[in-house]
Amino acid sequence: MSDGDAAAPGVPDTDYAFLDALLADSTAEAFVHVADRFDDRMRYLTRFHGPDRDFAFVRAGGTATLCSPPLFDGQARREFAGEEVRVAGETDAETPEGVAAEVLEAAGIGRALVLDAARHRTVERLEERGLAVPTVPAGRFDAARRRKTEGEIDRQRFVQRVARRGMRRAEAVLAGSIRDGDALLWEGAPLTTERLRREVNAVLASGGITDAGNTVVGAGPSCTDLHFTGDDDIHPDGTVLLDVSPRGQHGYYGDFTRTFVPGEVREWERSAYDAVDAARGAALDALASGAGTPGGKVREAVEDALADHGFPVGDVDVGMTHGPGHGIGLSLHEAPSYDEPLAAGEVLTLEPGVYDPERGGVRLEDVVVVREEGIERFGDYPRSIEPRPA
Template structure:
């Protein structure tokens, strides 16, 4: 990053909720600001951690590092703001002035401390760009959490398959089956494998399946779409993401037609995936396929049709670049979702989603945790 510029260093300040900072440090705590400083003169990366977190910082930032960068943890000046500690680290490295690269989201006070110390700040998106191509270790993390995600989906499908209908309402284990019951059962599977639901288990039934982020409580009726979107976060910080849509005792009407259209759109989008392909092309192919089945290709949320982009990158953030509706060349090592959908606020929604790795090998992608697709739930997967 510094080698291609005339900058003297790089600084970022944030907390454990800052995914870019976690990418740089692999440090998972605390929830108050700390600083990361990289100095090109000595090729040294420094984590200014709170004193009580020194051992954790040593383990996560240094011991588990897989690169050859010289790393150190500093716990001096723990009572000072993170921006001041960053200035002190730069000065200790012999950098008393010059140009410092910072990400756009660096806190305002940290930027002021750096400027007041005499540094010229220059914004960079280098880390954001670098995050798009995953390392083998990152791919391993994503694959593991996606496998657990698939186990959660299997539990949901099993419950739906076991449910019975009474007066139009599905029943399971002696009671009415609701989206909340299904959500709790999925989350229990995730938790037993050490994966956190992170509040991202979205389940809609009937009209609420047209709500892209529904986490409320609805009784599940026979014949309506049940849309299940599971996006948990593993202990390493990486996310999984999978969506399936099921119908119990459907009559083969709107729900079946929408499912066929969405599955065709998913397959059409997957066929486009390969290094060098423009990401926007993937979205265009998916939308065209949905249009071919008579559904609106472009719709606003709350309208009938395809209301969102076809996919996005996944990593330490659930939604990160590349975005499949934007003109960005796909590259080997990128991990993206492919998730076309069709929605009708009065009838429900259908979405199918795969998490895929872009590869140089044919066919140009790999589904990280394959899971069967079927509108009718079955007992065993």
């Protein structure tokens, strides 16, 4: 399937067996989580893209219940992955915790498990309703999100596909720009990182995903700012680094980086690009065995390849100043890391890069899913420091 003709996948399923296992290991009879739409744990539990105010989720007796805010009950019933929807405002409760407590009281439940990261007011409000509130480490909850289902992988694969389309647009703009001394002109005006970012983001929007404020475009020295979203002039002979990290309709992220030089490729830019490309290849080779690969093996492969090209890693002025990548899913940065063995179904980025505050930076990034044997890359995209025309 080409990058331009893919339909967006539907809502992924949610398996609550991990919550039932947490409850079985505790003294509680139910699990309660209270948060708003920006909480990735709540999104995972409910698949509900609700409001920017709190609502509650309850798991008890094998039933998942969403305590929806008023005016969102229709959307809640369409989107919720569980069985029941209760609507605040149709009860006597004045808070999401109160609605959750009513659900538990109706079931004769007196102990509610919450994450140890739960807000104090949530615990306090539940206790005020007479509930005992033991806690469970949030890390045990988050461990369930590490290994993605095929449905989740489909969502990430789709977002990455649209991100590649955005990158292709950026590449075409760079290739179609005209040198004017030390400036680069596109459509008769100086090309800046903000203009290029807008071109990328328009493609993301047309593909049904959001840039989420994460489209990084650096030029020359601003490439060394790993999260640069400001406005900078693009010069013909400097590096242009684009890191596109959009979010799809169901909350899953993509992450895709390429680096180009629209004009003359000078010695440092070429050597940096070759080093990063070699590190990327070494990382993929290190992951060739798939599940069970020690993350440290990938880290070492990246660092050794860069060192072979004369670029150090760590707290350095010139070289690679970050890790080889990170887990990605409903959060842009989540477990696992490259400090632990990798398991089948885990989705990670590979993003070696080198930077020089005087010259610029080069980074190449792709997303992979670990399989029992080997890995799957989310699509392919040419690697060339010279941008290709449309």
